[in-house]
Amino acid sequence: MDKKLNILKIKADLIKYVDVEEIENLPKVKVKSVEEFLEAHRVLGKHVIYRYKDNFEQIFFFVDNGVIFYIPTNGFKSLSDLIDAKSLGLSAEEYYEYLEFENIDEYKKYKSSGFRNIEEYKKAKELGFIGGLQELVKEGIARKIDDKYCIEYLFYGILEEQLFLNDAELYNFALEKGFSNFDELVDALRLGFGDIKEYQDALKRGFKDAYEYNDALSRGFNDAEEYRIAKAIGVSSEKEFKEYRELKRICENFELETFEEGYLLKILMALKLDETINLKDLYNKLKEKEKLMKIKKDMLNKLSNMSVPSWYSTRFATIDDLEEYLENSETISLLGEYSKEGKIFKRIYPPKPSRRIVIIDAISILENIHNLSSESIENLIKKIKNAEFKNVVVITDMATYYKIKGKEICNYLFNECNIKKVESKDEAYDLIIEYIKNFGALVISNASLKDYILNNSKYLSYKEIEDYIIPFTVESGEINLDVELLRKLYTELVTKRIEKIKADVVL
Structure with a gap:
């Protein structure tokens, strides 16, 4: 009571x-x-x-x-x-959670999904992760192993395997790896990526999937197009591809038939002034290179389980083949002299005027082609050749070439000169500088080339090569060139050459 x-x-x-x-x-x-x-x-x-x-x-x-x-x-x-x-089989806590969902089925999805709270679940649903594991199985990206789901992806070239019990674990994995939504994760996994940084980097570089991306990076390639070209021609690494492009450029510039000829030219151009190399050593260098390229090709075939072509074409089967080439090649004679008696090649320039290369910078000369008469180019070429400089090379980019294509000037240049066409102005000037460095070529140009050299630190200073550049003017449609200056520059270079020889003589 x-x-x-x-x-x-x-x-x-x-x-x-x-x-x-x-x-x-x-x-x-x-x-x-x-x-x-x-x-x-x-x-x-x-x-x-x-x-x-x-x-x-x-x-x-x-x-x-x-x-x-x-x-x-x-x-x-x-x-x-x-x-x-009671009718739904829910406790009070579950019931009041359930009221935040549209129906009991949605609530059951939440309970089985493994999320810590409703807010996290709703965020995951908004980003598309609810039912994500089943969707990955449907897409063939994941597979079911007992009560778990398994996905595989490459990470820094290593095949990773990840197991998930529920959508919450998938959601947390995606956030940890940097993905913003489920669709982005699916797109990445479909290509073999499990990390957003690698996925985005690969797309930016143009790679088709994680396997191509990681194989390229392991070989030193950063560009997808370069990697595919290299793979198609049988190049095994970025370093080898760089050499391929270098030799290919040499072959194209000097109209060589094989890469072995290009490698020969590379060896000879690398010799210092007055440096010599005997025939046997030169031949051995070429054959060692050939052997190395064969080993690389065989290794690549083994690793890729396929047969790839050999890009490194050869010419010199015997040492006699090489000697004959050194004696008769016009390009080799521009680099130096071969002594058959001594079996020695000597790096020496400038050569005789008849072999001296004169470069015409077509970009500079033809910049204002409407101011030139059709005879002005002919007169320029005649002046150069009358001064006993017979080896005239015209270097042009494609934009300049299309200005004269089909015109009389173009036909005349093709008949009287060696025309080198490259894609861009920068490539044209790079080639001109290569001729100056390796062959001591004289160049008819103007301030445009000078500005290019001054703005590119990879080259020698302008002062070091200004003696090789001959200026010109255009008046009344004619190209004015001081032929005597052309001869004078050549004479000065020869004089410097003789003085150096005398200085090197030991009495």
Whole structure:
């Protein structure tokens, strides 16, 4: 019996307070289940159902004939919530989570997905990761192993394997690897990537998948187009591809038939002034290179399990073939002299005027072609050749070439000169400088070439090569060139050459 005298006052309709002497507890009956509770409520009459909460208990109850019939709330806010949750098989915590979803199926997805909270789940859903593992299986990107999902990808060239229990683990993996959404992850995995930085870098460079990307990087290639060209011709590394391009350029510039000839020219151009090399050593260098290229080719075939072509073409089967070439090649004679008696090649220039190369910088001379008469180019070539400089090379970029293509000037140049066409102005000037460095060529040009040299630190200073550049002017449609200056420059170079020889003589 609860005795709290004169404490509780009941407020009546007449605003009258009544003193209470004693309050007795009513008997309480805990009903077995919500179904029994509702049945009792129906049978005993439609009483008001209340929710009671204190520090010790929370119940739903009604009173009939002085008896309290009740069931625990189990955390539910209302009896209708409890009934609804009962039909769904949910606890109170689960039920109020469920109310944040569209339907029970969506809630079950959340519960099975492994996410820590609803906010994370909704974010993952927004980014497309819900149902992601099943989608990866459908796409053939993932495979099911017992109760887990497995994906494979390359990371820094190493094949990685990742296992997932649920979409939450997939979501966290994607965020850790830098992916912004599920579609981006799928696109990357489809190409064999599991890291956003590698994936984006590969796309930027033009690689088709992770295997091509990692194979290229392992061989030193940073550009997809270069890698594919190299692979097609049988080049195994970026270093070898660099050499391929160098020899290819030499072969194209000097109209050589094989890469071995290009390598020969490279060896001879690398010799210092007055340096010599005997025939046997030169032949051995060529054959060692041929052997090395064969080893690389065989290794590449073995690694790729296929047969690739050999880009390194050869010409000299015997040492006699090489000697004959050294004696008769016009290009070799521009680099120095071969002595058949001594079996020695000597790097020496400038050669005789008849063999001296004179370069015409077509970019400079033909820049304002509308100011030139058709005869002006012919007169220029005649002046040069009348001064006994027979070896005239015209170097032009494609933009300049198209200005004269099909015109009389173009036909004349093809008949009287050796024309070298390259894609760009920079390539044209690079080739001109190569002729100056390797052959001591004289160049008819203007300030355009000078500016190019001054702005490119990879070259010699302008002062070191200005003696090889002969200026010109255009007046009344004619190209004016000081032929005597051409002869004078040659004479000065020869004089310097003789003085050097004398200085090197030991008395």
